[in-house]
Each structure stands twice: as structure tokens, then as C-alpha cells.
């Protein structure tokens with residue numbers, strides 16, 4: 376970075392650019408730099424110290440990722456998010472992950488709208504060897520979710536993961552459809568889903584905040600999945616989301632294959648941001 | 651409202667009948683915030699600000715316009731010029747079959763765009779399109795393209811899981827042998843630093859020589875849009891850009907970053923999931939959106 380020296384305005388500007396390049400918002404970047412300025416107290420600091428303070432400041436904005444525990448039998452996970460974020464692929468990876476842990480998993484083809492959506496989840500279900508509940512294309516997504524829960528319960532399975540169609544959070548009628556799906560699911564049990572995960576594409580810019588706000592208004596978000604971090608994007612746009620709603624990042628997608636899913640580690644992520 | 655914000659700045663610098671270093675700089679600080687919050691790349695923003703600064707200082711303030719209004723006009727016009735000035739579709743002329751190759755990151759909207767563009771060109775230019783399924787990686791990608799083709803009455807050439815380069819060549823032959831004057835190749839999403847997959851695209855391009863190569867990008871892409879577009883362009887020399895999911899509320903600053911770094915024209919925008927949701931790209935509309 377900059378060796379050893381005082382935190383001049385030029386240094387601050389260079390650091391700010393590095394933060395912006397990671398899709399960290401101007402507001403969060405200022406917050407980080409303000410905290411660092413206070414700690415530096417005008418003294419000379421070296422780059423190692425600077426990075427450590429920046430990492431600490433950033434880490435404090437993100438809730439710690441909880442240890443996963445099943446909250447019911449079946450433990451129901453609802454995957455939501457905008458179009459193309461990586462929901463269906465993440466379900467394949469998650470099903471594989473839980474199965475490898477010795478849990479029994481079922482997936483539900485809740486995207487009854489998009490061309491090839493059911494076929495795509497079916498391919499994943501076959502590959503991972505888990506049960507799948509699906510209706511025909513164009514069927515009511517809420518009824519797929521409802522039937523899937525009944526089936527998972529009847530078969531005494533551990534995990535049910537429900538796929539939903541991609542939808543933009545500013546589309547009122549699509550958000551209503553999601554609200555209805557949750558309402559219908561809750562006819563089985565008011566606490567459902569046990570876990571609602573918002574899937575966000577790691578390349579997303581500041582719109583991530585709007586996505587979080589929009590979806591959280593429909594169903595309380597329990598965690599985030601940030602995908603495509605095997606690319607060059609750093610995913611910094613989710614930090615304000617974590618901070619504002621207190622939502623932890625639970626999973627990170629790092630590729631298109633079965634194993635390309637890692638449990639989020641806040642320290643490792645923050646280190647990666649500033650290297 | 652941007653013009654209100656800028657008016658506020660100029661009110662504080664009273665009696666200004668000309669744009670000076672001071673009032674322009676303060677305005678540009680405000681513009682920087684606007685552009686960055688709209689996801690315009692920070693380097694692109696810096697270059698733009700410097701370019702505008704030169705144009706603005708000393709710019710005549712017409713008696714009917716306030717300095718703030720002049721500034722807004724300079725910024726607006728510079729952005730529109732940067733985005734290509736005016737809307738312009740490609741000509742799609744040349745000896746048939748006219749070939750279009752879709753490329754881009756995972757999930758950007760390529761497959762959907764294949765259907766949209768085929769429908770658009772059949773409707774507006776009486777083309778007889780063929781879709782070619784070169785994505786052999788994504789589960790049910792071929793199913794997806796076939797379903798789209800079926801719903802539009804547009805044939806899809808596929809060989810199931812095979813070699814995308816071979817599939818493109820055979821797709822081209824099939825088009826010629828069956829009277830299709832337009833071929834659109836769908837390809838798998840890929841990372842710009844995935845050398846093997848970028849090589850695959852190079853080989854497809856070498857083999858069928860598509861006249862149009864569209865880089866399909868998501869309107870909500872953040873800072874990395876610059877690096878992704880630059881690499882795709884440096885390696886594959888695309889001829890145009892399609893910006894998708896513009897029916898969302900992302901401001902779409904990625905458009906500016908992509909156009910600025912590659913110089914390639916943004917041709918279309920995707921405005922929904924249905925096959926008719928494709929519009930020609932209008933620079934001035936995009937600028938209003940970016941400026942919020």
C-alpha cells in the first residue's frame with residue numbers, strides 16, 4: 376500500500392478509491408476512513424496498521440455468521456432474489472452440502488414461470504440425488520411450496536429447499552406473488568420458512584441495497600448468499616445491507632459446480648477486500 | 651432532482667454570470683457523488699469530471715439560463731455524447747445468413763435476449779431466424795432455449811451436449827441449408843478471466859465469423875463492469891452491447907463505464923422477461939436515468 380507515513384488527504388483518496396472499486400458505497404467508505412482517521416490521531420502509521428484498522432472497521436459493520444442449526448423438521452429454506460442471481464444453482468450446491476452431512480433433502484420447483492426453470496432444478500436434483508416436488512410450467516408457485524412441505528413432512532425429511540422465480544423488487548405484482556407464497560406456506564406452520572435467504576449476484580452495484588429493502592419488506596431475510604465471487608467483483612455492495620438490516624452473509628458462491636459453495640467467513644472476506 | 655441541487659450550489663455563489671473554476675468544481679463534486687452512487691466506475695467518473703471541467707469553465711451563460719442550468723446542460727450533453735449521441739440500431743445487412751453471437755457473464759440475460767432479438771428482427775426486418783444452442787454447460791440451458799424458440803415459432807438448432815465450436819459450425823450449415831437468413835448463437839455465461847472459455851468463444855468467432863457480437867450486460871452491474879467489458883472487448887472485439895433488466899430500478903451507470911472503456915455502441919436494452927421486452931437504446935433516456 377503506502378509504506379509508512381501520515382494519513383494525508385492524498386492517501387485517504389487513494390484508499391477511498393480502492394474501497395469504491397469493491398462496490399463499497401461512498402457512505403460506508405467515508406465511515407471506514409473516518410474511523411481510521413480517528414484511530415490514527417494524526418500520527419505516522421504504516422500500511423499494515425492501516426489495513427488492520429480498515430478491516431476492523433468493515434468487519435464491525437457485518438453481523439457474524441451464525442452456526443447453522445435446523446429449526447424444524449423439515450427445516451424449510453426459501454431462496455429468493457432478482458433474476459439470474461444464482462438461486463437455482465445455489466440450491467443444487469446446498470442440497471449437496473446437506474446431503475454430504477448425512478441429512479435428507481428435498482427441493483421444490485417453485486419457479487413455474489421461466490422457460491426451462493423446472494428442468495434446470497430437475498437436473499440438479501438428479502445429479503445430487505434428492506427428491507424434487509414439481510408441478511407443470513405455469514402452475515401456481517404457492518401450491519408447489521404448499522405441496523412440497525406436505526411431502527417433505529410425510530417423508531420425514533430433514534431439509535426442504537424451495538426455489539422461486541427471479542423477480543425484480545420494484546415489480547409490485549411479483550412481490551405480491553412472493554407474499555402469497557409465504558402466506559400459503561404458513562398455513563402449515565406460522566414460523567415458515569425457517570430460513571429465508573436472499574441471493575445477490577456478487578457483481579451487483581448499489582442496487583443491492585434496494586434489493587435487500589424490497590425483499591425484506593415482503594419476508595424477513597435471515598441471511599444473504601453472495602454469488603459469483605469467483606469472478607473479479609468483491610461484493611462490497613452487500614455491506615450496507617448487512618449493516619442496515621442486521622442480516623449476516625451465510626454463503627458465498629465461488630463457481631458453477633456442486634462444491635462451489637463456502638460458508639461465509641467474515642474475517643476472511645474482509646481480508647480479501649483489502650488485499 | 652439534480653438541477654435543483656446544482657441550482658442550490660450556484661445560489662450560494664451569487665452574482666455569477668460565468669462558470670468559473672470555483673463554481674464548476676463544486677458542481678462537479680456533486681456530480682461525482684451522483685455518478686458514483688449510480689454505479690459509474692470511479693475511474694470513468696474521474697475522466698468524465700475532468701473532461702467536463704474543461705468544457706464548462708468559461709462557458710457562456712446565456713441571459714435566459716442560470717449558471718446552474720448551463721452546468722446541467724453541459725453535463726447532460728457530455729453524457730449523451732459519451733453514450734453514443736443518438737439511438738442507432740445495427741444495419742443487419744450483408745450476405746445471409748446474418749450471424750449474431752451473444753456473450754457475457756453468467757446470468758446476464760443472454761438466452762432470453764436471443765429470443766427477444768430473433769422476434770424483433772423477424773417482426774421489423776422480415777428475417778427468418780434460427781437459434782443455435784452453444785451452451786452445453788448450464789443444466790437445461792438447451793431446454794430453456796428450445797422452450798423459448800417453441801413459444802415464438804422459431805426453430806432451434808442443437809446437438810445436445812457436444813462441442814460448442816462444432817455446434818456453431820453445424821448450426822451455420824443448417825441455417826444455409828434451410829433458408830434461414832439470420833442465425834443467433836447462444837453461449838454459456840463465462841468469467842472474463844476464464845481463459846479456456848474465452849478461448850472457446852475465440853474459436854467460435856474464428857469458425858463462423860459472426861457479423862455482430864453482442865456483449866450482454868446486467869444493468870445492475872457495479873464497478874467491475876469496466877474490467878469485465880474491457881477484457882471481453884480486448885479479446886473478442888464485440889460489436890455492440892445489450893443492457894438487460896432495465897425494468898429494474900438500478901440507475902445503470904455500468905452503461906457509461908462500458909461505453910467509455912470500449913467505445914462500442916449500446917444497441918438495445920432489455921425491459922422485461924417476455925420476448926417483446928426489447929427496446930432500442932436511447933442515450934438521452936439513459937442519461938436522465940443515471941442522473942436520477
Ligand SMILES: Nc1nc2c(ncn2[C@@H]2O[C@H](COP(=O)(O)OP(=O)(O)OP(=O)(O)O)[C@@H](O)[C@H]2O)c(=O)[nH]1
Nearest residue numbers: 458459460461462463464541603628629630756757
Ligand atoms: N461463476 C459463477 N457462476 C454462478 C455462481 N452461481 C450461479 N452461477 C451461474 O449464474 C447463472 C445463473 O444461475 P441460476 O441458478 O440460473 O440463477 P437464478 O437466480 O436461479 O436465475 P433465475 O431463476 O432466472 O432468476 C448460471 O449460469 C449459473 O451457473 C457462482 O457462484 N459463480
Ligand SMILES: Nc1nc2c(ncn2[C@@H]2O[C@H](COP(=O)(O)OP(=O)(O)OP(=O)(O)O)[C@@H](O)[C@H]2O)c(=O)[nH]1
Nearest residue numbers: 458459756757758759760761762839895920921922
Ligand atoms: N426483468 C428482467 N429479467 C430479465 C431480462 N432479461 C433476462 N431476464 C431474466 O434474467 C434471468 C437470466 O436470464 P438468462 O437469459 O437465463 O441469462 P443468461 O445470460 O442466458 O444466463 P447464463 O446462460 O446462465 O449465463 C432470467 O430469469 C430471465 O428471465 C430483462 O430485461 N428484465
Ligand SMILES: [Mg+2]
Nearest residue numbers: 462463486492
Ligand atoms: Mg432459477
Ligand SMILES: [Mg+2]
Nearest residue numbers: 760761785791
Ligand atoms: Mg443462458
